[in-house]
Amino acid sequence: MLDSSSPSGPDVAATAALPATVYLIAVGAFALGMASYVTAGLMPMIASAFAVSVAMAAQLVTAFTLAYGLGSPLLVALLPARAQRCGLLIALGVFVLANGASALAPGFSSLLAWRAIAGIGAGVYLALGIAAAAGVSAPQQRGKAIGAIMGGMAGGTVLGVPLSLLLAQQLGWTAALWLVALLGALALAGLLWKLPALPAASSAPAIPLRRKLALLADGRVLAILLVSLLAAIASLGMYTFIAPLLAWSAQGAAMSSTPFLWAWGVGGIVGSVLVGPWADKVAAPKLTLFILALLALALCALPLAAGWSAWLMLAPIVLWGAAGWALQVPQNQQLLAVRARQGDGNLAIALNESALYLGSAIGAATGGVLLLLDWPMWLLGASAALVAAAALLLQSGLARRS
Structure with a gap:
């Protein structure tokens, strides 16, 4: 006979640990938070490396944010409901690739293009990641799951950006982008292993x-x-x-x-x-x-x-x-x-x-x-x-x- 005083049902679900998938998505969001804000701190070093003005280097931030804000909704709209899992993994893969390619960019124009591509990958990943975190969590935990993703992004901004800038001062500006790519790659490897078929999307009609x-x-x-x-x-x-x-x-x-x-x-x-x-x-x-x-x-x-x-x-x-x-x-x-x-x-x-x-x-x-x-x-x-x-x-x- 069950003890009537023991917690059950929604109370247990609300206090239980979140699925590991949510924390992996949050690691990717941490990398995204770094990428969104670190370029502003790298502008003087990038301007010097490519012999451009700081005002021109600032367009790297513009390219990332415009692509993030305008390009990602279009791609999310075009993505079929049944491809949400695949879309999330591809978006994170594009984000990782674009940050690595940014570090290897031979010229400023190519760097500008790769920052825009990174912005699109970041925007699609965050939108799909928030929905995925809610989808794999119990109904009583969805707010907590979304909070974990936003906390990951906030952590990337607050903790990751200063860390990456410190690394850039020691090893050069490309080191900051390599760190972003590494964290994104770790999240991608974990999600390839742990991310299940998303319940709402797997049976959704086109x-x-x-x-x-x-x-x-x-x-x-x-x-x-x-x-x-x-x-x-x-x-x-x-x-x-x-x-x-x-x-x-x-x-x-x-x-x-x-x-x-x-x-x-x-x-x-x-x-x-x-x-x-x-x-x-x-x-x-x-x-x-x-x-x-x-x-x-x-x-x-x-x-x-x-x-x-x-x-x-x-x-x-x-x-x-x-x-x-x-x-x-x-x-x-x-x-x-x-x-x-x-x-x-x-x-x-x-x-x-x-x-x-x-x-x-x-x-x-x-x-x-x-x-x-x-x-x-x-x-x-x-x-x-x-x-x-x-x-x-x-x-x-x-x-x-x-």
């Missing part, structure tokens, strides 16, 4: 491209994507201006921005990890609403803290990083749930990633224009908080209708 693109007429999907776009404008856009904000803050003009960037990234890792269990207990629209409130609060507190002391900025920066990274766990959950019956959740996730990159670009460009117009830094922070509040207002409507 979906015509026209039907997949019909999600763009789904008002709920568009609203979720708009929330992600506004949050990215506020969060990722403001991230671009941490150094100018520090220089404006009290006693911060002579301080290095590195500890503050680390604080943002560590907050991102913590937020990605902690949000997973909550995402399996709290309805995704309500959890998104709560996280957006924290994001708006952190961005509002940021210029206030800066006016008192630079070190006081650390608390809102940690909260800002945690909320910004955690937000995408319930956002992706919502998209998968909304499009589950149509079988195009992968494409919805890819479009969500595009919204994040587009939002980052809009936020950075708009902030730059405002600074050129001599807007004070505190007003820039307040503007980011207002954009986050607009996302909060939109999400409150979605939460009421859910």
Whole structure:
């Protein structure tokens, strides 16, 4: 006879360890996080190696992000439902190959092309990886699984980028890209061994491209994507201006921005990890609403803290990083749930990633224009908080209708 006090059913599933496949996908996401941000730190070395200007070297970041944000949704849309497992492995293989080829590029033009190819591989891999992690996990663990993937990407940004830049300083800029390729190859080897046939995709009928693109007429999907776009404008856009904000803050003009960037990234890792269990207990629209409130609060507190002391900025920066990274766990959950019956959740996730990159670009460009117009830094922070509040207002409507 079973002990009535022993946990069973959903409680056991919620507390059990995630499948090994999820952690392997997260290793690939770690490599992706490194690749997404390391090029910015390598630009001076690359400019010197190929005798180009730093402004020209910066186009490597543009090529990666544009290919990631614009190319990956198209390829995900064209990928048949039954080929999701194969598509994930091929995308990671392309990502590994492109990073290795980038390290071997004989000229700047070829390096530019390989960074674009790496961006496409990265975007397709992350979209399919998030869906795969949710698919191989128990229903009560899907939020935790998505959180593990986002935590892997955050870890690649926070821990992997400084490590790869340190390696580049000792062994040259190509060493950083070889490290990215190595980590991606390790994840690929593990997934070739462990990744099962994805349950939802193995029996799914072929979906015509026209039907997949019909999600763009789904008002709920568009609203979720708009929330992600506004949050990215506020969060990722403001991230671009941490150094100018520090220089404006009290006693911060002579301080290095590195500890503050680390604080943002560590907050991102913590937020990605902690949000997973909550995402399996709290309805995704309500959890998104709560996280957006924290994001708006952190961005509002940021210029206030800066006016008192630079070190006081650390608390809102940690909260800002945690909320910004955690937000995408319930956002992706919502998209998968909304499009589950149509079988195009992968494409919805890819479009969500595009919204994040587009939002980052809009936020950075708009902030730059405002600074050129001599807007004070505190007003820039307040503007980011207002954009986050607009996302909060939109999400409150979605939460009421859910």
